[in-house]
Amino acid sequence: MVTPETEVVDCDILICGGGMAGCGAAHEAAYWAKAKGLRVVLAEKAAIERSGAVAMGLSAINCYMGMKWGENQPEDFVRYVRQDLMGLSREDLVYDIARHVDSTVHMFEEWGLPFFKTPEGRYKREGRWQVMIHGESYKPIVAEAAKKALGEQNIYERIFISHLLLDKDDPGRVAGAVGFSVRDPKIYVFKAKAVICAAGGATQVFRPHAVGEGLGRIWYAPWNTGSVYKLMITAGAEMTQMEHRLVVARFKDGYGPVGMWFLLFKAVLKNAYGEEVEKKWADLLQEWLPYGGGKPIPTPLRNHQMIRDHLAGNGPHYLRTDQALQAMFAQVQNDPKKLREIESEAWEDFLDMTMSQALLWASDNVDPAKMPSEVVLTEPYLMGSHASGTGAWVSGPEDIAPKEYFWGYNRMTTVRGLFAAGDGVGGSAHKFSSGSYTEGRLAGKAAVAYIGDNPQAAAPEPDRIEEIKKTLFAPLEVYEKTRALVTRGEVNPEAINPKQALLRLQKIMDEYCAGQGAGYITNAPTLKRGLELLHVLREDLSHMAAADLHDLLRAWEVWDRYYCAEAHVRHVLFREETRWPGYYYRGDFPKLDDANWKCFSVSRFDADKNEWAVVKKPYVALLP
Amino acid sequence: MPTFVNPNKCDGCQALDRPACMYICPNDLMLLDKALGKAYNQEPDQCWECYSCVKTCPQTAIEMRGYADVVPLGARLAPLRGTDSIIWTVKFRNNETKRFRYPIRTTPWGSIEPFHGLVEPNIAELKNSSLCGQEKFLGVDKLPVIAP
Numbered sequence: 001m002v003t004p005e006t007e008v009v010d011c012d013i014l015i016c017g018g019g020m021a022g023c024g025a026a027h028e029a030a031y032w033a034k035a036k037g038l039r040v041v042l043a044e045k046a047a048i049e050r051s052g053a054v055a056m057g058l059s060a061i062n063c064y065m066g067m068k069w070g071e072n073q074p075e076d077f078v079r080y081v082r083q084d085l086m087g088l089s090r091e092d093l094v095y096d097i098a099r100h101v102d103s104t105v106h107m108f109e110e111w112g113l114p115f116f117k118t119p120e121g122r123y124k125r126e127g128r129w130q131v132m133i134h135g136e137s138y139k140p141i142v143a144e145a146a147k148k149a150l151g152e153q154n155i156y157e158r159i160f161i162s163h164l165l166l167d168k169d170d171p172g173r174v175a176g177a178v179g180f181s182v183r184d185p186k187i188y189v190f191k192a193k194a195v196i197c198a199a200g201g202a203t204q205v206f207r208p209h210a211v212g213e214g215l216g217r218i219w220y221a222p223w224n225t226g227s228v229y230k231l232m233i234t235a236g237a238e239m240t241q242m243e244h245r246l247v248v249a250r251f252k253d254g255y256g257p258v259g260m261w262f263l264l265f266k267a268v269l270k271n272a273y274g275e276e277v278e279k280k281w282a283d284l285l286q287e288w289l290p291y292g293g294g295k296p297i298p299t300p301l302r303n304h305q306m307i308r309d310h311l312a313g314n315g316p317h318y319l320r321t322d323q324a325l326q327a328m329f330a331q332v333q334n335d336p337k338k339l340r341e342i343e344s345e346a347w348e349d350f351l352d353m354t355m356s357q358a359l360l361w362a363s364d365n366v367d368p369a370k371m372p373s374e375v376v377l378t379e380p381y382l383m384g385s386h387a388s389g390t391g392a393w394v395s396g397p398e399d400i401a402p403k404e405y406f407w408g409y410n411r412m413t414t415v416r417g418l419f420a421a422g423d424g425v426g427g428s429a430h431k432f433s434s435g436s437y438t439e440g441r442l443a444g445k446a447a448v449a450y451i452g453d454n455p456q457a458a459a460p461e462p463d464r465i466e467e468i469k470k471t472l473f474a475p476l477e478v479y480e481k482t483r484a485l486v487t488r489g490e491v492n493p494e495a496i497n498p499k500q501a502l503l504r505l506q507k508i509m510d511e512y513c514a515g516q517g518a519g520y521i522t523n524a525p526t527l528k529r530g531l532e533l534l535h536v537l538r539e540d541l542s543h544m545a546a547a548d549l550h551d552l553l554r555a556w557e558v559w560d561r562y563y564c565a566e567a568h569v570r571h572v573l574f575r576e577e578t579r580w581p582g583y584y585y586r587g588d589f590p591k592l593d594d595a596n597w598k599c600f601s602v603s604r605f606d607a608d609k610n611e612w613a614v615v616k617k618p619y620v621a622l623l624p
Numbered sequence: 625m626p627t628f629v630n631p632n633k634c635d636g637c638q639a640l641d642r643p644a645c646m647y648i649c650p651n652d653l654m655l656l657d658k659a660l661g662k663a664y665n666q667e668p669d670q671c672w673e674c675y676s677c678v679k680t681c682p683q684t685a686i687e688m689r690g691y692a693d694v695v696p697l698g699a700r701l702a703p704l705r706g707t708d709s710i711i712w713t714v715k716f717r718n719n720e721t722k723r724f725r726y727p728i729r730t731t732p733w734g735s736i737e738p739f740h741g742l743v744e745p746n747i748a749e750l751k752n753s754s755l756c757g758q759e760k761f762l763g764v765d766k767l768p769v770i771a772p
Binding site for chain 1: 626647648650651652655666667668669671672673674688690692693696697698699700701710712720722724727728729731732736738745747751752755756757764768769770771
């Protein structure tokens with residue numbers, strides 16, 4: 001094996017991840033850093049032109065207030081998020097994103113992102129919070145701005161960040177990060193006074209619907225491996241709501257978006273017998289008051305209705321695209337030009353962001369105006385930007401955060417100098433692409449302010465760097481040591497490859513932690529058994545073998561997902577209630593329990609002792 | 625559907641440091657087969673069908689074939705991405721064909737000046753809640769605030 005060389009990069013601020021949150025952090029930090037003469041660098045495991053969850057494109061911006069037209073105010077958004085999350089969100093963080101997000105969206109338009117417009121010149125709404133875009137090039141446009149803001153020499157692409165570094169004299173303070181190139185045998189040591197964790201949430205922690213060639217056809221980007229959580233967990237940052245997973249209803253097998261069909265085209269979800277699921281199971285909502293009585297129906301409760309209908313033997317479930325389109329065609333009196341516009345919009349929703357669904361429709365000869373399409377619930381995801389709130393426990397903004405939620409710098413975690421944004425921030429959902437970018441901006445500015453007050457150079461522990469460097473390439477050594485044990489192939493008595501490890505992780509999580517295959521249900525004994533299996537898996541992960549740098553990347557991504565999985569199981573075990581039916585059920589605590597559990601769960605992992613502690617922290621309402 | 629590479633079209637991007645598909649793939653899937661001088665997808669079951677490589681390939685050598693365990697054979701979905709719009713051709717299994725054209729960008733590529741027209745950063749503003757360019761982009765005069 002080639003001995004890797006090491007490059008040390010000295011900077012002031014390191015941004016880990018160049019997706020929407022990372023590009024927002026780059027933009028804002030670069031602006032303020034100029035005044036302070038600071039160096040900001042960004043490390044990304046792919047190429048930022050097409051990286052992160054928006055790499056493929058998007059057909060809508062799902063978080064936009066429209067304050068300049070008086071459409072919505074931040075308070076309205078806080079109330080909406082509170083309702084959708086069954087009462088629990090960090091309302092200071094949600095409000096903060098809402099009050100800033102319009103400026104981000106207007107900036108995107110100036111840069112060249114095409115928007116659908118109404119005849120009056122407003123953005124065309126898909127729903128109350130969503131505006132429609134022609135978003136094929138959303139990410140390349142945002143990336144171009146980030147590159148211009150930082151300077152291309154400060155963007156390190158194809159670098160996988162695996163560990164954060166802490167200060168040698170103060171382990172409560174961040175001092176940089178270590179990673180490796182996925183192109184050359186080379187290790188990177190970034191020394192930084194502040195680090196912004198802006199990487200993605202976690203996919204493929206759970207076994208998806210397709211496990212053959214279609215393993216990667218999941219709803220959220222498969223390259224989002226939960227780095228953002230693993231980096232912060234292993235650095236000892238407090239994490240919140242790690243139990244608050246996301247399960248969404250999507251077109252079956254292609255995972256195509258349904259939002260536009262529901263919101264804009266007014267399509268209805270019906271079961272095989274033509275019954276409207278929401279109406280048939282309306283009474284179920286009464287068991288989940290007060291949230292079940294509010295509007296809109298929270299995402300988990302809509303899932304819950306679908307699950308109950310499925311258990312009653314009424315599947316498959318169909319989104320009645322046929323009825324919706326026929327109604328729209330009638331509205332425009334079958335004017336051929338307007339029909340063509342409607343058809344074009346319907347297909348663009350897929351072609352901007354989930355081309356697989358368009359291909360699947362073409363393969364199945366689906367004409368959405370003539371036949372409905374099946375909808376199913378996905379496997380669970382861990383993410384903080386959609387209708388779920390896993391992530392770091394961070395400080396809120398000084399001017400609005402209650403005292404319980406403020407410790408000096410906006411979006412700073414409980415490790416000093418370590419900031420988070422996007423999927424990485426917990427308890428603050430519904431930010432989507434625009435809100436994640438905005439949160440990156442908030443963290444970017446706050447990191448500059450932090451360095452202004454804490455200008456001393458970063459001093460990571462040299463022994464720790466050496467220790468990490470040894471571990472980084474260990475899977476390549478395992479491969480070299482074990483390959484001669486077999487004639488050829490992947491069956492080895494002393495090693496497993498990263499894909500084998502991933503599939504084992506997914507199987508454990510699916511079966512023991514309320515995966516899709518387990519009907520989204522679990523209980524304490526099942527979770528404890530799952531933890532035992534995870535711990536044995538963890539031992540075996542040190543026997544992961546990597547034949548090349550690509551395998552090495554996959555091996556470290558398995559470690560990302562492992563830490564996400566363990567955090568998730570521990571949090572699900574801790575919260576003794578069912579807060580989000582339709583996301584998961586605690587069979588042993590099947591009800592919502594506001595009296596005991598209207599609070600945040602917050603965990604901390606002690607890497608030295610390999611111990612987890614989970615506690616409750618109070619929920620404080622920002623609004624009546 | 626995971627990508628596959630047409631050997632008659634792919635030239636391995638010999639003029640570049642590495643193939644364009646290998647540069648752009650968000651999941652590190654496209655790889656140059658050095659002996660063959662052509663690219664291939666090294667891990668099809670981790671392909672998201674994001675089409676980043678298809679759109680960027682200078683030879684239009686990369687296509688998709690639907691996931692074998694999910695998608696019937698016979699359909700085809702191909703983009704042609706220009707500087708301001710993209711054209712998609714959808715060919716159905718029954719040979720029906722649809723074509724759509726969508727805008728992708730309203731300004732020239734490379735034209736973004738991220739801080740153009742913004743005031744110079746002011747250290748005195750570093751601790752307040754404003755973000756850069758707020759006066760130009762927020763759309764309302766005052767940043768909303770609510771007492772804790």
